[in-house]
Amino acid sequence: xxxxxxxxxxxxxxxxxxxxxxxxxxxxxxxxxxxxxxxxxxxxxxxxxxxxxxxxxxxxxxxxxxxxxxxxxxxxxxxxxxxxxxxxxxxxxxxxxxxxxxxxxxxxxxxxxxxxxxxxxxxxxxxxxxxxxxxxxxxxxxxxxxxxxxxxxxxxxxxxxxxxxxxxxxxxxxxxxxxxxxxxxxxxxxxxxxxxxxxxxxxxxxxxxxxxxxxxxxxxxxxxxxxxxxxxxxxxxxxxxxxxxxxxxxxxxxxxxxxxxxxxxxxxxxxxxxxxxx
Numbered sequence: 001x002x003x004x005x006x007x008x009x010x011x012x013x014x015x016x017x018x019x020x021x022x023x024x025x026x027x028x029x030x031x032x033x034x035x036x037x038x039x040x041x042x043x044x045x046x047x048x049x050x051x052x053x054x055x056x057x058x059x060x061x062x063x064x065x066x067x068x069x070x071x072x073x074x075x076x077x078x079x080x081x082x083x084x085x086x087x088x089x090x091x092x093x094x095x096x097x098x099x100x101x102x103x104x105x106x107x108x109x110x111x112x113x114x115x116x117x118x119x120x121x122x123x124x125x126x127x128x129x130x131x132x133x134x135x136x137x138x139x140x141x142x143x144x145x146x147x148x149x150x151x152x153x154x155x156x157x158x159x160x161x162x163x164x165x166x167x168x169x170x171x172x173x174x175x176x177x178x179x180x181x182x183x184x185x186x187x188x189x190x191x192x193x194x195x196x197x198x199x200x201x202x203x204x205x206x207x208x209x210x211x212x213x214x215x216x217x218x219x220x221x222x223x224x225x226x227x228x229x230x231x232x233x234x235x236x237x238x239x240x241x242x243x244x245x246x247x248x249x250x251x252x253x254x255x256x257x258x259x260x261x262x263x264x265x266x267x268x269x270x271x272x273x274x275x276x277x278x
Contacts, residue, residue, distance in 0.1 A: 014121040033216035046242070060096065078098045133272060142174055159271075176200075203243045203266060226269075227266065
């Protein structure tokens with residue numbers, strides 16, 4: 001029997017030529033919310049995450065390259081989950097709640113990820129394959145330092161922390177207009193990017209705490225605090241910065257302690273994305 005790779009969630013990648021998809025499949029009943037703070041988002045089902053909306057559950061989160069084209073990866077994940085009988089119950093069968101977030105990479109000019117690639121990433125998650133970080137999945141074609149006229153490698157990072165009896169896990173696909181603070185960067189004069197809007201950092205916060213949808217919204221906000229600690233500048237008009245927060249509801253936890261730890265863990269995940277691995 002396969003084991004979840006992120007707390008009680010399954011997670012996997014499809015990695016292609018300069019682009020990719022990362023899929024997170026939380027356990028049934030997971031509550032979720034999210035927030036966008038960047039000025040140029042590419043998202044799927046994000047309005048549904050607002051605290052006042054009817055549906056509280058999230059069945060999958062899909063991170064992808066390919067900008068708006070890459071949002072099609074979510075279609076493959078939704079179809080797979082429907083085949084497995086998962087989703088929000090309706091009179092005509094389950095409707096999987098699949099949240100999508102895409103970043104801009106070179107596949108926009110070629111072949112961005114689609115439904116088939118989303119399905120492959122979800123199947124990789126369910127197979128129990130080890131969850132890798134670095135230039136894999138959604139972080140494959142990510143870059144940093146665009147505001148300085150550079151395109152240094154970004155990637156996918158991961159970090160974990162504890163808040164009392166609860167665990168917080170953060171995953172970040174790091175493709176910012178700005179720099180990752182503390183990373184080794186040469187002194188280069190800052191220049192305006194010739195093609196603004198080609199950046200984004202995407203993240204998921206997963207916790208085993210028992211939270212409401214509004215609590216998850218506040219947790220997503222704290223994830224953005226982690227962005228501000230690790231990226232400069234963060235949340236520009238050229239970025240589509242977005243965070244989804246998921247709570248599986250296994251343990252009781254103090255919300256404000258969770259929020260403080262989430263900011264720290266998110267900053268650590270962003271730094272992990274640019275660590276050069278052998």
